[in-house]
Each structure stands twice: as structure tokens, then as C-alpha cells.
Amino acid sequence: MSSTSSSAFLLTPLTSCIISLPTNTAFPTIDEVIMALDTITHIVLFKYRSDITWSDLEDHFKYFMSLKTRSLHPRTALPLIKSLRAGKNTSWEPFSKGMTHAFILEFASQDDLDYYLTAEPVHLQFSKDAKPLIEDSLVVDIRDGMLFGAKAEHPLLKGEEGLWRGSCHCETVRWTARLESAEHVLCHCATCQKLGGGPYSCNQIISKDELDIVFGNENVGEYKYKGASGKFVHCFFCKTCTSHIYHHQDVMPEKVIVRTLLLDGGDKMPATGEIFAEGKLNWVKELRDNLHSDN
Numbered sequence: 001m002s003s004t005s006s007s008a009f010l011l012t013p014l015t016s017c018i019i020s021l022p023t024n025t026a027f028p029t030i031d032e033v034i035m036a037l038d039t040i041t042h043i044v045l046f047k048y049r050s051d052i053t054w055s056d057l058e059d060h061f062k063y064f065m066s067l068k069t070r071s072l073h074p075r076t077a078l079p080l081i082k083s084l085r086a087g088k089n090t091s092w093e094p095f096s097k098g099m100t101h102a103f104i105l106e107f108a109s110q111d112d113l114d115y116y117l118t119a120e121p122v123h124l125q126f127s128k129d130a131k132p133l134i135e136d137s138l139v140v141d142i143r144d145g146m147l148f149g150a151k152a153e154h155p156l157l158k159g160e161e162g163l164w165r166g167s168c169h170c171e172t173v174r175w176t177a178r179l180e181s182a183e184h185v186l187c188h189c190a191t192c193q194k195l196g197g198g199p200y201s202c203n204q205i206i207s208k209d210e211l212d213i214v215f216g217n218e219n220v221g222e223y224k225y226k227g228a229s230g231k232f233v234h235c236f237f238c239k240t241c242t243s244h245i246y247h248h249q250d251v252m253p254e255k256v257i258v259r260t261l262l263l264d265g266g267d268k269m270p271a272t273g274e275i276f277a278e279g280k281l282n283w284v285k286e287l288r289d290n291l292h293s294d295n
């Protein structure tokens with residue numbers, strides 16, 4: 001009787017989902033059942049800074065609520081958020097941990113939620129603007145009736161089909177880059193040392209089409225210099241925080257050089273190669289021993 005396998009992570013899932021399905025059909029279709037199972041509720045609690053004004057709070061609220069119509073699916077252009085409820089905590093119980101307001105959002109799938117959290121431009125702008133108002137927050141995601149099972153995988157570490165997301169230090173500019181393999185090629189050239197202020201840069205050369213600036217393109221500045229070939233090298237950086245995002249060389253117009261350490265999860269990638277090794281600083285030489293290690 002108690003032999004339920006630990007992999008059976010759904011507890012009473014079908015009954016609870018079927019009950020919540022539209023009642024216009026006697027029996028839900030398989031698609032409807034799957035859709036109900038996929039629905040994910042994203043619960044956000046905020047504690048605001050004590051010095052924010054009423055009008056700041058009101059504007060912030062309106063802004064959040066407007067995401068319901070303005071935050072759109074990248075392919076269908078339909079709203080990403082299926083439902084959005086929000087309000088102030090009215091509980092007399094002393095268990096709010098200082099959180100004063102709650103926002104309850106529903107998404108049709110984890111993919112929709114992942115996109116909303118990591119790439120959807122209207123929501124990303126909202127998050128950035130809201131940051132100074134918020135002292136603390138609490139976020140949980142649930143699937144109705146699901147009591148066991150693993151956490152969702154961090155979308156930026158999925159490396160799905162080699163797609164990686166990156167951002168500059170101030171997060172004004174965000175992009176995606178498709179890498180054939182998740183690894184760094186170190187460049188020890190004098191220009192990288194000068195531009196980056198470090199002993200080397202971490203890069204990969206990819207096709208121009210595989211880089212997509214998804215947010216903050218208007219904040220990307222360009223610095224141009226003549227490379228060793230006599231042709232121009234264009235360095236693109238965030239105008240606010242100066243993070244170098246990618247370089248484009250006239251000598252190879254179809255390619256770009258992306259800074260792999262600026263990709264989320266880049267700190268987990270191994271370094272597997274190097275160029276301009278002759279420019280390597282003496283004290284960096286011991287790094288060679290680690291180049292082909294597994295870490």
C-alpha cells in the first residue's frame with residue numbers, strides 16, 4: 001500500500017486538474033489535461049522600502065498590472081500572463097515576514113515563465129525600474145496539486161540547442177548567443193589586455209546570425225580601431241557600464257567575437273584553447289596546466 005515509487009511525483013493530479021477544466025465538455029481532451037498540468041503559478045511577494053512615496057507605489061502597481069497585456073509571447077504575440085491578481089496583505093497573523101504585497105501570476109508553461117523572466121523586454125524593463133523600490137522579495141512557483149519533483153532547470157543554464165543568454169554588468173543590454181560548444185578561447189593579445197584591463201579575454205567566434213541583442217540595443221556603443229590587417233575592428237559595449245559585449249572585424253564580416261564570460265553560466269565553462277599565446281603574461285603561464293582539465 002505504501003509502495004508508491006518516489007518517481008511518482010504527481011499526487012492526485014488528474015482529479016484536481018480535471019475539476020478545474022472548463023465544464024462545457026463532458027470529458028476533457030488529452031490536450032486540455034496536458035495544458036492544465038503545464039499551468040504554472042508564479043507567486044511574488046514584495047516588501048517595499050519604507051521611504052517610497054504613495055505615487056511611486058501606485059505607478060509601480062499600475063506598471064506591474066499592465067504587464068498582463070503588454071508582456072507578449074515571442075511567437076504568437078499573445079499575452080504571456082494568463083491571469084494576474086495583486087493586492088496588499090491584510091492578514092492579522094504575524095507571519096508575513098515583512099512582505100506587504102502579493103502578485104499571483106499564471107503562465108501556460110514553464111517555457112512561457114522562463115521567457116518572461118529572462119528575455120521578455122517589457123518585463124525586464126519593469127524589473128529594472130522596480131529594483132530601487134523593493135527592499136526584499138520572495139518568489140515561489142507551483143503547479144497545482146504537484147507535491148514532489150525536481151526544481152525547474154535554470155533556463156540560462158539549459159544551453160538548449162547551444163543557446164546562451166548574456167547580459168552586461170548593469171543588465172541594460174541582454175543578448176543571446178548560440179555556441180557550438182560551451183567553452184572559452186582565451187585571447188592574450190595586447191588589445192584585449194588594454195580594453196579589458198585583465199591578462200586575457202574569454203571569447204568565441206560565432207556566425208553573426210547567432211548573436212541576437214534582445215534588449216537595450218540603443219544602449220550599445222561602438223569603438224572602432226584599425227587591426228593588424230589594416231581593416232577596422234568594431235568593439236560594441238554597454239554605454240552605461242562599459243562591459244564589452246562583442247567585436248566585429250571587417251576582415252571577417254560574417255562573424256562576430258562574443259565575450260563568453262558574459263554569458264550566464266559562462267563561469268562554469270572550461271577554457272579549452274588560446275590565441276596570441278606569445279602575449280601571455282609570465283604569471284599566467286601556469287594556467288596552461290588547467291586548459292584541458294575537466295573543470
Ligand SMILES: [Zn+2]
Nearest residue numbers: 168170238241
Ligand atoms: Zn551595462
Ligand SMILES: [Zn+2]
Nearest residue numbers: 187188189192
Ligand atoms: Zn585579443
